[in-house]
Amino acid sequence: MTEKEIVDYLHNNEIHKIKFAFTDIDGVLRGKLIHTTKFLEGLKDGIGFCDVVFGWDSADACYDNVELTGWQSGYPDKLAHIDLDTFRVIPWDNNTPFFLADYKKNDLTDLAVCPRTLLKKIASECKSMGFVPSFAQEFEWFNFKETPQSLEEKNFHQLTPLTPGMFGYSILRTSLEDAYYNDLFDLLCAFNIPIEGLHTETGPGVYEAAYFHDEILKAADNAALLKTSVKEIANKHGIIATFMAKISEKLPGCSGHIHQSLWNTDKTKNLFYDANAEHNMSELFNQYLAGQLYCLPHIVPMLAPTVNSYKRLVEGAWAPTTITWGFDNRTTALRVLNHSHKACRLEQRVSGADTNPYLAMAASLASGLYGIKHKLSLNVQATTGNGYSNKSNGSIAGNLMDATQIMKKSDIAKELFGAEFVEHFTATREWEWRQFSKHVSDWELKRYMEII
Incomplete structure (x- = not known):
């Protein structure tokens, strides 16, 4: 959709709020829900966002060893620029409009540590060489019948898996939680993450999803959004989904394999x-x-x-x-x-x-x-x-x-x-x-x- 089409969509549907987000250095999605007026005002000049999101870790503890930002800089705002090409609506959240953003140091200079900005730079270099990079990432993750509160209460031990046992590619196990299983496929597709396949992997409560390959920036957007989307959909079903690489020495790890090829223009x-x-x-x-x-x-x-x-x-x-x-x-x-x-x-x-x-x-x-x-x-x-x-x-x-x-x-x-x-x-x-x-x-x- 063009900028005019997006603006018309918001006005015609009387939409008063949008959500936008970006990944920090750890890949954690950070963002805000903002009024449509603020969104429209920020389309040209960007939206100020505290740069602490690149100055702390996944637990919000501030780094003491980086130059980019810190107590020495006062944690100022840097400009988040919303990418209109990423427009979609969140089907499990009342079809709230959603966008991804990039970070800039100022009006003219990209923020070198912004992960999406880095990928855009390398993808542009690839295209200048005459190649179109086609990528996709597949994910495995564990599902537990838990909540954030129960994780804390159990000190992250003795968790209840969604289903028991080692049963890869199981049709039977998914039928135990078919509402969740079907929601994952249907809602991710509706969120413009086109799922190619979804199945159980070996391990208690383990799922694996792959989406269709695309140009690298869209593929990375889909991968970043898939992880948070799965967690949000799981929460709706009273389930915790984890993308940790290894939850137990006795169980297989969770992969995130990257498939890649180069095509002509x-x-x-x-x-x-x-x-x-x-x-x-x-x-x-x-x-x-x-x-x-x-x-x-x-x-x-x-x-x-x-x-x-x-x-x-x-x-x-x-x-x-x-x-x-x-x-x-x-x-x-x-x-x-x-x-x-x-x-x-x-x-x-x-x-x-x-x-x-x-x-x-x-x-x-x-x-x-x-x-x-x-x-x-x-x-x-x-x-x-x-x-x-x-x-x-x-x-x-x-x-x-x-x-x-x-x-x-x-x-x-x-x-x-x-x-x-x-x-x-x-x-x-x-x-x-x-x-x-x-x-x-x-x-x-x-x-x-x-x-x-």
Whole structure:
């Protein structure tokens, strides 16, 4: 819809409020409900929003180690610019109009640490090279018969799963909660998140959803909105949905795999596919894959951004631990699917469900483009069999601090994303590690309290 059509829609339907939001550095959706008058006034010049949303963590604790904002700056407003192309209505909230926004430092300068702004910059670079990036992200998550209050009362332990047992691809289990299951599919589609498939995964109360691929910015918008939308729809049914990467050492983790391909400008040709080439992989695809393999050690925190992320990245848990690739191999970091022109793509399997989709997709695309720009050769052999045992090309960092230090010192990361973003983002990951390191866990209490 054009700006005039949106304005006419609001007036003709006597709509007096709209909701807009954006993701912070952790991928948490932050936003406001505002009067239509304020929305219309802000279309040209933007809407002031306290920049603390990029100066605190997911628990609203203010960073003490970033330059962007803080007590030293007084936490001023920065300008949020609503993207009218993201207009949709929320079907489970009285069809309230909804928009996504980007952040600017001022009228002329983009805010380098805004995740959506970063992705737009890299997507624009991709298009300037003559490619249209087509992406999608699939998500797994656990569902519990709980509320925010009961989580607190139970101290996040002994939660009741939506359904019991390990039952992937179950038709039976979904029938126990068919109102919720059908609402997820129908309401997400009505919210312009076109669901391709929805099913149970192995694990008590685990669902998985995939949506149709699209140009990368729309794909990231859909991914970011899917996570919060699922939680809101779940709340309507007295259910808590969690996108933590790993909730228990005894259960599988929750992935957020990213599927990606490059197309020509009129979107008629998949540039990764070449029927006359070995394995149907074009030279462009080989370079893109080589770029991701080469850059992977430098971008891990953007794919695994929390302390918990690395509990998922362990051997034998359907998540990769080595810097490997293979053909339809689910034990490698990068999985090539090359059977047809339409579906030829690269699946990046490091990302968990806890990622910020804008950052994970930006990291994937930027590293692939690095391979194309530098004409990298694919000199890493495809892994056949167990990718966990193939350490010939290195392993993924084992924890958030190690991964962050590699990225912080990396000239490649600064080339891909800019020094300002890398400095701020890695500082936020160091903060996250500090918060974890001073915490006394249940494991420590059980192991040391009596015996040591």
